[in-house]
Amino acid sequence: xxxxxxxxxxxxxxxxxxxxxxxxxxxxxxxxxxxxxxxxxxxxxxxxxxxxxxxxxxxxxxxxxxxxxxxxxxxxxxxxxxxxxxxxxxxxxxxxxxxxxx
Amino acid sequence: xxxxxxxxxxxxxxxxxxxxxxxxxxxxxxxxxxxxxxxxxxxxxxxxxxxxxxxxxxxxxxxxxxxxxxxxxxxxxxxxxxxxxxxxxxxxxxxxxxxxxxxxxxxxxxxxxxxxxxxxxxxxxxxxxxxxxxxxxxxxxxxxxxxxxxxxxxxxxxxxxxxxxxxxxxxxxxxxxxxxxxxxxxxxxxxxxxxxxxxxxxxxxxxxxxxxxxxxxxxxxxxxxxxxxxxxxxxxxxxxxxxxxxxxxxxxxxxxxxxxxxxxxxxxxxxxxxxxxxxxxxxxxxxxxxxxxxxxxxxxxxxxxxxxxxxxxxxxxxxxxxxxxxxxxxxxxxxxxxxxxxxxxxxxxxxxxxxxxxxxxxxxxxxxxxxxxxxxxxxxxxxxxxxxxxxxxxxxxxxxxxxxxxxxxxxxxxxxxxxxxxxxxxxxxxxxxxxxxxxxxxxxxxxxxxxxxxxxxxxxxxxxxxxxxxxxxxxxxxxxxxxxxxxxxxxxxxxxxxxxxxxxxxxxxxxxxxxxxxxxxxxxxxxxxxxxxxxxxxxxxxxxxxxxxxxxxxxxxxxxxxxxxxxxxxxxxxxxxxxxxxxxxxxxxxxxxxxxxxxxxxxxxxxxxxx
Numbered sequence: 001x002x003x004x005x006x007x008x009x010x011x012x013x014x015x016x017x018x019x020x021x022x023x024x025x026x027x028x029x030x031x032x033x034x035x036x037x038x039x040x041x042x043x044x045x046x047x048x049x050x051x052x053x054x055x056x057x058x059x060x061x062x063x064x065x066x067x068x069x070x071x072x073x074x075x076x077x078x079x080x081x082x083x084x085x086x087x088x089x090x091x092x093x094x095x096x097x098x099x100x101x102x
Numbered sequence: 103x104x105x106x107x108x109x110x111x112x113x114x115x116x117x118x119x120x121x122x123x124x125x126x127x128x129x130x131x132x133x134x135x136x137x138x139x140x141x142x143x144x145x146x147x148x149x150x151x152x153x154x155x156x157x158x159x160x161x162x163x164x165x166x167x168x169x170x171x172x173x174x175x176x177x178x179x180x181x182x183x184x185x186x187x188x189x190x191x192x193x194x195x196x197x198x199x200x201x202x203x204x205x206x207x208x209x210x211x212x213x214x215x216x217x218x219x220x221x222x223x224x225x226x227x228x229x230x231x232x233x234x235x236x237x238x239x240x241x242x243x244x245x246x247x248x249x250x251x252x253x254x255x256x257x258x259x260x261x262x263x264x265x266x267x268x269x270x271x272x273x274x275x276x277x278x279x280x281x282x283x284x285x286x287x288x289x290x291x292x293x294x295x296x297x298x299x300x301x302x303x304x305x306x307x308x309x310x311x312x313x314x315x316x317x318x319x320x321x322x323x324x325x326x327x328x329x330x331x332x333x334x335x336x337x338x339x340x341x342x343x344x345x346x347x348x349x350x351x352x353x354x355x356x357x358x359x360x361x362x363x364x365x366x367x368x369x370x371x372x373x374x375x376x377x378x379x380x381x382x383x384x385x386x387x388x389x390x391x392x393x394x395x396x397x398x399x400x401x402x403x404x405x406x407x408x409x410x411x412x413x414x415x416x417x418x419x420x421x422x423x424x425x426x427x428x429x430x431x432x433x434x435x436x437x438x439x440x441x442x443x444x445x446x447x448x449x450x451x452x453x454x455x456x457x458x459x460x461x462x463x464x465x466x467x468x469x470x471x472x473x474x475x476x477x478x479x480x481x482x483x484x485x486x487x488x489x490x491x492x493x494x495x496x497x498x499x500x501x502x503x504x505x506x507x508x509x510x511x512x513x514x515x516x517x518x519x520x521x522x523x524x525x526x527x528x529x530x531x532x533x534x535x536x537x538x539x540x541x542x543x544x545x546x547x548x549x550x551x552x553x554x555x556x557x558x559x560x561x562x563x564x565x566x567x568x569x570x571x572x573x574x575x576x577x578x579x580x581x582x583x584x585x586x587x588x589x590x591x592x593x594x595x596x597x598x599x600x601x602x603x604x605x606x607x608x609x610x611x612x613x614x615x616x617x618x619x620x621x622x623x624x625x626x627x628x629x630x631x632x633x634x635x636x637x638x639x640x641x642x643x644x645x646x647x648x649x650x651x652x653x654x655x656x657x658x659x660x661x662x663x664x665x666x667x668x669x670x671x672x673x674x675x676x677x678x679x680x681x682x683x684x685x686x687x688x689x690x691x692x693x694x695x696x697x698x699x700x701x702x703x704x705x706x707x708x709x710x711x712x713x
Contacts, residue, residue: 019699022692022695023692023695023696023699024692031691094690094691094692095690095691098688098689098690
């Protein structure tokens with residue numbers, strides 16, 4: 001049987017890749033995708049713990065479903081914002097979106 | 103009796119209605135205002151009859167209470183308030199009817215009636231209120247209304263100035279009064295007048311506190327009733343429309359101070375020395391104003407100084423414990439003075455003249471107005487058997503009882519001066535030859551009727567000393583302090599006062615009809631009096647050289663310290679701080695992300711180490 005640590009390692013790696021993407025990318029769409037990666041890393045955690053700590057119960061799975069739902073809504077909203085942004089500034093580079101700063 | 107508050111509510115409602123929607127109401131709002139004050143006057147009869155039937159009443163409801171202190175909305179129905187209710191509503195009614203024609207062509211006709219209604223409402227509230235706080239509210243409203251009405255022609259600079267002067271001058275007294283009220287409140291624990299009086303009479307308030315509080319209270323009366331040294335506003339108050347002067351000088355504003363002293367009479371009576379201060383200040387004011395009334399040439403101004411003089415006379419009466427005499431004189435003076443002002447307005451309306459040097463021989467041109475004016479003048483001068491004679495005699499009796507011969511002598515001089523300046527008006531304005539050939543016409547009945555009613559009252563008010571309709575006894579049995587008084591003529595005093603008045607008229611006849619050169623003897627004094635004893639100049643000087651200089655210093659302090667260092671300093675500090683701190687806000691998303699992640703890592707490490 002695959003130990004739970006294997007899942008945690010995968011999840012951790014996935015999270016770090018996502019984090020790297022968020023911090024290193026300049027493209028808003030890529031940042032958004034990286035955030036999705038991080039969310040999915042959390043999902044793996046939730047499902048794995050659900051399976052190993054409380055098999056037969058749905059608590060962890062329901063959490064995962066919730067995260068997926070929220071992520072979907074977030075992506076919808078964020079993409080809408082990015083489209084507006086692109087219409088206004090003809091760029092999705094977050095470095096150039098600094099209107100409110102000095 | 104419970105309904106007496108409507109006497110206040112009706113004019114107040116009229117004020118709101120006429121003030122907001124005057125143009126669309128009958129008579130451009132005038133009829134509404136007159137109806138309201140008519141209701142108040144009708145209520146006087148109802149309340150008066152009820153009072154004679156059932157005796158005094160005191161009604162009070164809680165306005166709000168806080169921390170054990172209950173502030174009340176209450177009214178007191180006693181002889182004094184019934185008496186004042188009658189005078190105020192009657193004179194206000196007469197003046198409003200008179201104004202129908204007099205103010206006819208004014209653009210702000212409706213506003214005039216609105217302000218007039220508020221004036222009447224606040225004065226009625228003042229005389230009905232049972233506690234000092236409510237009284238003070240009404241007191242300030244009276245001041246506000248006087249400002250509005252004196253400055254009715256505010257396009258005219260002098261009128262605007264006069265309104266300001268009246269407001270600010272009386273304000274000075276009002277501040278003293280407020281302090282006095284608060285002192286009494288602190289000492290007695292209540293604003294209720296009867297409670298305070300009970301506390302004062304029981305001796306629970308220390309006599310020092312009582313005297314100071316009473317004198318501060320009197321400070322308010324000095325302002326409103328135009329006593330020295332705050333009398334300067336009243337002669338200027340004639341800048342307002344003449345009917346307003348009639349109202350202010352006779353029934354509302356200026357008698358508020360006298361009323362206050364009468365209302366708080368027991369407090370003054372037990373406060374050591376307070377009465378004597380009132381009496382002497384009153385006498386001094388009366389003499390000072392009488393001499394000025396002698397030399398002024400503007401008809402309304404003469405009347406204004408005469409008002410100050412008579413107010414001083416009332417104060418003298420009250421200060422000499424002549425409660426009945428003082429209030430009696432208030433009544434006869436109110437009728438006579440309202441009449442005189444309305445007649446002066448009628449003269450101005452008919453001839454366009456205001457300076458008595460241009461008048462003369464008006465007797466033939468305006469017989470009705472002239473007759474009425476002369477009746478009022480005779481009453482005010484104290485000629486028997488007119489009303490003023492009897493009230494003056496009451497006062498003289500009180501003075502001779504409670505004051506020394508010197509004060510009595512000066513009071514006689516005052517009576518002489520009073521007769522003299524009234525006789526001067528009669529001789530110069532109505533008799534003799536006309537000094538200008540202006541076209542004169544008699545005034546319409548709207549104006550004559552109120553004057554006729556007031557003249558009737560001014561002439562017959564003397565009868566009240568013996569028989570007050572409804573009570574079956576003299577005024578002394580109705581309105582008294584501690585014990586009822588009969589009308590007790592002291593024969594020698596009576597004869598002396600008649601002689602003095604006769605002398606006054608004789609001298610006036612000599613000077614103004616026969617051209618005696620008596621006036622030249624008094625020229626130095628007259629010159630002083632004509633300059634109003636330099637009081638106005640003194641005040642102007644002190645405003646220019648003390649108040650304004652001090653204000654300028656304060657202004658510099660405000661600009662340099664408060665503004666530059668305080669307000670702007672804080673702003674500059676914040677801006678500087680912002681300038682420094684803004685470089686930490688890069689606006690780069692990954693900077694924020696990095697800080698977030700870094701912080702989480704650091705916190706995680708700390709949490710792990712601490713475990």
